[in-house]
Amino acid sequence: MRAFSYERARDPQAAVAAMARTPDAKFIAGGTNLLDLMKLEIERPGRLIDVNGLGFDKIEATADGGLRIGALVRNTDLAADERVRRDYGVLSRALVAGASGQLRNKATTAGNLLQRTRCPYFYDPGQPCNKRQPGSGCGALQGFSRQLAVIGGSEACIATHPSDMAVAMRVLDASVETLNPEGKARRIPIAEFHRLPGDKPQIDTTLGRGELITAVTLPRPIGGVQVYRKVRDRASYAFALVSVAAVVQRDGSGRVAFGGVAHKPWRVEAAEPAMASGAKAVVDRAFAGAKPRHDNAFKLLLAERTLAAAMAEARA
Amino acid sequence: MKFDQPATTNPIDQLKVVGKPTDRIEGPLKVSGAAPYAYERRDVAPSPAYGCVIGATIGKGKIQSMDLGPARRAPGVITIVTAQNAGPVGKGAFNTAKLIGGPDIDHYHQAIAVVVAETFEQARAAAQLVRVNYVRTAGEFDLSKAKDGAKAPKQLTGGPPDSALGDFDGAFAAAAVKVDSTYTTPDHAHAMMEPHATIAAWKGDELTLWTSNQMIDWGRGEIAKILGMPKTKVRLISPFIGGGFGGKLFIRADAVLAALGARAAGRPVKIALQRPLMINNTTHRPATIQRVRLGATRDGKITAIGHESWSGDLPGGKPDGAVHQTRMLYAADNRMTATRLAVLDLPEANAMRAPGEATGHMALEVAIDELAEGLGMDPVELRIRNDTQVVPDAAGAPPKPFSQRQLVECLRTGAERFGWARRNPQPGQARDGRWLVGMGVAAAYRGAPTMKSAARVRLNGRGLVIVETDMTDIGTGTYTIIAQTAAEMMGVPLASVRVSLGDSDYPVSAGSGGQWGAASSTAGVFAACMKLRQAVAEKLGFDPDKAVFADGRVSAGRKAAPLADAARDGELVGEDAIEFGDLSKRYQHATFGAHFVEVGIDPYTAEVRVRRMLAVCAAGRILNPKAARNQVIGAMTMGVGSALMEELVVDKGQGFFVNHDLASYEVPVHADIPHQEVIFLDETDPTTSPMKAKGVGELGICGVSAAVANAIYNAAGVRVREYPITLDKLLAGMPAVA
């Protein structure tokens, strides 16, 4: 770990201003991802700007009947919030399927969105990884890829985004509210927030340098039966092989997003009209053009069957 | 004390303390954080320097150059030790690869340097500044490719590597019902909680290591050999160990580099291996490829048993003994086993809990299930039908009897208690809601070796009995069974016994490994207590043969005195070792068990959930049922891991284990483990030791994975022969879903 200096930001404007002043600074929230990466010197900030005191820890109703989730709301608190459990069940279920109780107590809404898209090679500084060290090659492409992306990958990187929460937010059409270093606010639809690796796998999101996440907003509730089904190699505390966030309406129509399959939460809106025709029809469309590898080809069948399980659960 | 005749009645048979379910005497220290583990010995090294170990990042090759400059100039750095500047460093007799590599690199994460600094953070930061240039050479990392070039090892645990009896080929060819299946098991990590950790301190030419090691005396000898110093100048101290499972049988890089670092720094140095280094730097259970062939008559009599096993290791390494149990479990007149060892350039393979049997049962006990299916016979009945009370593999000589063998009783008891009769023999039929449900069974065999073990027992004027031995407690409950033994022998309550373990200044014990620890170390304490009883009786003027030790008093006929009186003029000491004669040559000492497992499988996703588990064990006298149960349920948990999820994934290009942390090497967590039940059959074995005990810590894992695999087959009708049985291997065989 490199030595770093530390400051507690007093207000959002001061936080982004401090960031603008210090080119190698980073925000820190729960620290559950950032600190791990700093110990391995995968992240090497010279300064940490602690955003925990910014007052972004509230969940409030919005004027249009949705919810505004402060960037610092802990995963545990968000999952337990009564309105979330009632109106956005898929989000609550996705949250509790992620990490462990201890981690969820620390992990924040913004930090969860911004945890690095990754793979085991990313975490081993002895191995080539384009995401960690652009141009060094991709260890996983020639090596072990069972956990990795089946769609949306590139010749540079096939990592998956590990978040469960983000998959649910994608199916709910959430937006990310930010403040940039010039002090200007903007709103990024979650669909555009995470990016595909292309030839720049070192960049996970469309957030600008020094841009602060202030909140995530959810549109007004869409009803339906909301299911989050996470499939992994053990019962708890593991990243998804495949996960499905589904909202199924009484008439069989609905929405679905997949986790564990791509560099970002994977949702193809054009596939959703097929929901009435069953899981296979949806997956065929949502995964058209998939490029699975030998180790992870099973994910396509698993995605189909997991969606079928979610739809059966919704019907029941 | 020489133990060369079966034990007769002795004070242990009173069973006032021994045999009772007893809480761990060191438990309160552990749960309150007051039991210091090696890395936490602030008392012995209040201001140590910290070492950070650097591992090589190639699978095989040479270091071309190493730039230490920036690291040397980094804040807080005291010294950097490499193979180049360390002076002569030898190789331990138990190590296959050197513990400090360079210029030649034998495997990924072989240690190449230790950076010693004032603080942990400084050492780690400086280590990241060391730049190394390597020249790679091609290595072999793929067992399936290296298999054909594999050779017969010189020996398999002391005997010839192959065995043969009768005419296997002829009998197999002629058999009415046959199985010929090949199974693979992957490399496994011990994945114990506490990392390998050591504090090293020199005083002149004397070295003390506070470390985490299962075998104190081996370790002491190894350090002496590696550093080229007399064994008498080395002291090893390891009273608390946060798990080992065989991963701490040997001296590893933490101990050697802490010693070298401390010498170079001129002050104590402490090191804990980083988790990734635990995986690729230390030892692991090797992967196997196993072919099992079984032939039987239509009525289920096995006529031919063949088991071949292939594993790999670095040059000069050892094979996995996967065929062991096949030489012992079932009768059959025609048999063969063969063991082959390939050269691989992966990290060093070595012992892990029940080495050999753990992997061997994963093949043999599934093959038996396949045979039962071929015969249309119940798998419990098939096993019973082919039981034997003599070693079936002993060619020539009169058959060697098992001293005790209650395999049939284990199977019958288990079947009844588990409700085996409710199992539908037709696979894929039973449902509970949406879940596919199935049951599986497997037999369990594990040897019950004993090893020489010494102890010293002191009686002081307050009537306290103090036991000292270099025996270790790796979380197994050794402290407690030793205290129970001494309490029983000296006729005092448990609270009057103190036990000190894990210090090479104490008499040399059997150590913890191979399931020999409990039986051997308590027998050593028994021997020492006999000496102390003699001394007490003499001191009090009693006839030693007639003296009765009970309730804190000694009595003989009408005379009686408090035990403490014997020490009123000063401490009395009894010291002795138990030495085992040839009883293990006359009798086969072994433990037996039966595992029953019920699983549920989600028909959509093929996720497997274990629903119920039962183990029935016959393992000699159970010294402390609570500790023994704890050992067995831990082993059952580990067996679920190897059945369903544990696999060190080999990157066959780069030559290393990719999933080298606990986020990616998955072991079962609480949510994976259902209710576990353990039954110990009543058994005392007077031929094993005066304690009439054996071991259970390794028996508990043998067969578990096979029982899970068989339950999966029963539930889903899909036979997976490549462990671990992850859902991707089952998915295609799941029922159609809408």
Ligand SMILES: Cc1cc2nc3c(=O)[nH]c(=O)nc-3n(C[C@H](O)[C@H](O)[C@H](O)COP(=O)(O)OP(=O)(O)OC[C@H]3O[C@@H](n4cnc5c(N)ncnc54)[C@H](O)[C@@H]3O)c2cc1C
């Ligand atoms: C062992 C383990 C298992 C896990 N398993 C799962 C799992 O199964 N599912 C899952 O979803 N997650 C899992 N996680 C990940 C966990 O959810 C994340 O680590 C956590 O959500 C990160 O949140 P944080 O607040 O701690 O982020 P931090 O570590 O503090 O920050 C992460 C990143 O976000 C940036 N950042 C933080 N706040 C802001 C802000 N307001 N504006 C701009 N940038 C910001 C930081 O600079 C940093 O780059 C696991 C983690 C671990 C360690």
Ligand code: SF4
């Ligand atoms: S998949 Fe991406 S993160 Fe993994 S090694 Fe390749 S470039 Fe790095």
